[in-house]
Amino acid sequence: MNTDKAYILGLIIGGGVWGNAEDVFKIRLPFKQWGSYELNPKRAGDIARDVMKMVGPLLKAIYNLSISYDTSASGVWNILCEGDLSELRAELEGYGIWCEGEIRKTAHIDNIVSELVDDNLKRRFLAGLADTIGSTKRSHRRFNDNKQMVSFEISGFGFHFVCSLCRLLHSIGCYPDQILWNHPNFHCGNNPYDKKWKKGFKLRVYLDQYEKFGAFAFVSKVLSLKENQILEADRNVAVPCDKRVMKTPSVTCVHCDENSELLPEVIRGGHYLHNRHVCAVLGCEHAPYDEVKKLMSKAEYCINPFPVLTKGTEREIKKIIELEPILKNRTYEKMDVKIADLYKHSEEESIWGDGDEAGYPFSKIILAIAYVIAAKTGQVNGLRPKGSKDRIIHDYLEKFSDGQVTIWLPELMTPLVVQMDRYAAMVGPDNPKIYKKLIQISDENEYKLTVRSITEEDLK
Amino acid sequence: MKKNEIAHYPEITRFIEAQLQSNFRAEGINDIDIFWKNGELTSGLKALIQEHPAECACLVKYSEITPSLNLDIFGVVTNGIQYEIVILEIKLRTAVGLSEWSQLIGYNLVSDAKYGLLINIDAGASDRLARILSFDEDISRIVRKRKNGAAIEHLLGFMQWNSVTQNFEYSNLGQISSLSLLSTILIEQFRSRLEQENNNS
Numbered sequence: 001m002n003t004d005k006a007y008i009l010g011l012i013i014g015g016g017v018w019g020n021a022e023d024v025f026k027i028r029l030p031f032k033q034w035g036s037y038e039l040n041p042k043r044a045g046d047i048a049r050d051v052m053k054m055v056g057p058l059l060k061a062i063y064n065l066s067i068s069y070d071t072s073a074s075g076v077w078n079i080l081c082e083g084d085l086s087e088l089r090a091e092l093e094g095y096g097i098w099c100e101g102e103i104r105k106t107a108h109i110d111n112i113v114s115e116l117v118d119d120n121l122k123r124r125f126l127a128g129l130a131d132t133i134g135s136t137k138r139s140h141r142r143f144n145d146n147k148q149m150v151s152f153e154i155s156g157f158g159f160h161f162v163c164s165l166c167r168l169l170h171s172i173g174c175y176p177d178q179i180l181w182n183h184p185n186f187h188c189g190n191n192p193y194d195k196k197w198k199k200g201f202k203l204r205v206y207l208d209q210y211e212k213f214g215a216f217a218f219v220s221k222v223l224s225l226k227e228n229q230i231l232e233a234d235r236n237v238a239v240p241c242d243k244r245v246m247k248t249p250s251v252t253c254v255h256c257d258e259n260s261e262l263l264p265e266v267i268r269g270g271h272y273l274h275n276r277h278v279c280a281v282l283g284c285e286h287a288p289y290d291e292v293k294k295l296m297s298k299a300e301y302c303i304n305p306f307p308v309l310t311k312g313t314e315r316e317i318k319k320i321i322e323l324e325p326i327l328k329n330r331t332y333e334k335m336d337v338k339i340a341d342l343y344k345h346s347e348e349e350s351i352w353g354d355g356d357e358a359g360y361p362f363s364k365i366i367l368a369i370a371y372v373i374a375a376k377t378g379q380v381n382g383l384r385p386k387g388s389k390d391r392i393i394h395d396y397l398e399k400f401s402d403g404q405v406t407i408w409l410p411e412l413m414t415p416l417v418v419q420m421d422r423y424a425a426m427v428g429p430d431n432p433k434i435y436k437k438l439i440q441i442s443d444e445n446e447y448k449l450t451v452r453s454i455t456e457e458d459l460k
Numbered sequence: 461m462k463k464n465e466i467a468h469y470p471e472i473t474r475f476i477e478a479q480l481q482s483n484f485r486a487e488g489i490n491d492i493d494i495f496w497k498n499g500e501l502t503s504g505l506k507a508l509i510q511e512h513p514a515e516c517a518c519l520v521k522y523s524e525i526t527p528s529l530n531l532d533i534f535g536v537v538t539n540g541i542q543y544e545i546v547i548l549e550i551k552l553r554t555a556v557g558l559s560e561w562s563q564l565i566g567y568n569l570v571s572d573a574k575y576g577l578l579i580n581i582d583a584g585a586s587d588r589l590a591r592i593l594s595f596d597e598d599i600s601r602i603v604r605k606r607k608n609g610a611a612i613e614h615l616l617g618f619m620q621w622n623s624v625t626q627n628f629e630y631s632n633l634g635q636i637s638s639l640s641l642l643s644t645i646l647i648e649q650f651r652s653r654l655e656q657e658n659n660n661s
Binding site: 001002003004005053054057058060061062079097117118124215216217218219222223375 | 478479480481483485486620623624625626627629630631637638639640642643645656
């Protein structure tokens with residue numbers, strides 16, 4: 001190991017794609033719009049310069065490889081590396097990294113990390129990773145422009161890889177703010193029927209933190225970092241994971257893919273309440289175990305065995321109900337309700353419950369109403385209303401002050417349906433006393449929580 | 461406001477030192493010190509001996525025989541017993557050419573320093589220098605024979621400092637194509653001398 005190899009290893013772990021050819025592999029830079037020559041021609045020029053002036057001579061000096069590159073309007077760049085790869089292959093295999101396919105999807109970095117004997121070597125390795133998969137897209141802000149992020153974007157299901165990377169950052173004092181795990185509880189927390197949850201991992205670090213402890217070797221990345229930093233009013237300081245308080249998270253549904261074979265065994269079958277709950281299940285030494293336990297002790301307030309909010313056409317919602325006996329075998333009372341009457345309630349309240357903490361949350365009913373209005377009036381991007389829910393409802397009520405939605409209310413506490421014309425949304429009830437009965441702790445892992453399916457008997 | 465070349469000295473030496481130290485540590489060598497001085501060589505050496513007597517006492521003899529020489533930067537890599545001198549010739553030009561390379565050669569020959577790096581900030585080498593260094597190995601690896609038959613080797617290289625990324629961009633011009641190669645040569649040298657001394661004792 002040396003400092004130049006550490007950087008190259010970072011590049012290869014982040015972007016290395018190996019095929020059958022003996023003497024060529026590529027480093028894919030998945031920059032998308034950020035690096036597109038159509039959308040950002042100046043930046044594309046910088047990237048080309050980075051590839052030819054920095055990566056090329058480095059690979060030549062260390063492994064005697066020659067490079068060329070290609071790119072497309074989509075903003076994906078490929079650095080083609082050619083030459084005798086035997087030394088590089090042998091080194092990678094020595095670290096237990098097999099030169100097959102897209103490396104970051106399967107790689108374990110623990111063997112490499114153990115050779116990064118000081119902070120500088122760690123930073124060099126991180127710089128290689130950051131130059132490939134560390135996104136400085138402006139949209140990675142948190143809440144507003146004042147909190148800009150570097151987001152390490154990792155596809156695949158390498159939970160251990162992400163955990164190792166997070167620990168590596170932690171070890172140099174660069175504390176990640178949040179991990180978006182590639183798991184349905186995080187990508188599809190509202191809709192248990194949404195199969196499009198495989199959106200990859202995002203390990204987010206405050207830009208200011210990363211600048212201080214990490215590095216980029218690409219000029220294009222450094223310039224982008226500086227542009228984003230200008231938007232911040234103050235410098236952001238991150239707190240170590242074990243010192244952070246975990247706020248009670250939003251309610252998430254129990255997703256049909258929690259048992260997906262794609263998930264590693266340690267994760268599979270579990271339901272996760274918070275991103276740091278996953279860290280505890282993975283056994284990270286920095287996980288806030290006490291906070292996770294506290295959260296688990298009130299997990300019934302954070303889960304829903306039904307959809308939290310599922311949106312679609314009336315036909316799509318009906319189809320879901322048809323396929324689920326517990327939804328199908330209900331008697332639904334049809335009620336036409338004035339939107340203005342529902343909208344005046346506080347979002348903290350719930351309605352149509354049994355008074356024992358059970359009920360349908362107004363916050364979700366309002367979102368459902370906003371969706372059906374937006375869908376009816378052509379203000380949606382897919383299933384997402386364009387603009388804020390309040391503006392959409394407000395504008396609608398200004399035109400139609402007596403506007404109504406149809407509510408289909410079941411006789412047991414299963415999801416209700418909000419409908420307007422051809423559009424509908426399903427809202428699941430909060431029912432902590434009943435949901436508590438569904439929760440179990442795994443025998444193998446005291447932090448792993450499983451939620452069994454709900455039955456009619458549970459609700460009676 | 462654009463910085464002059466001297467304003468870049470600290471960031472460049474800090475970076476080189478961090479890379480060399482990491483590479484020594486990665487090889488299990490933890491007792492190396494690296495010191496930098498700007499300006500005149502002999503007075504710089506004497507200052508180092510005074511400031512770090514334990515680590516730099518091995519420089520005493522060298523400081524007495526080496527001639528006075530004005531350098532941009534020189535570095536001393538030492539384990540307290542052995543040392544090596546690395547000369548950095550830093551430029552802030554649109555391109556560096558043969559005259560800057562000649563300057564570096566001159567400094568290394570006069571001082572007997574084994575290693576020399578010509579570093580241009582945010583720019584590369586002239587076409588002529590690039591061509592010469594690409595095709596003539598002897599211009600960056602010079603072996604001199606003293607009257608007493610002892611050989612002195614000088615290894616030189618050219619690199620570009622990127623002031624935006626605070627990182628080196630290699631040119632593959634000259635014998636020292638990378639900082640990791642410089643580290644490898646230094647490590648081998650320190651190890652073999654230590655082995656020699658152990659065998660002698």
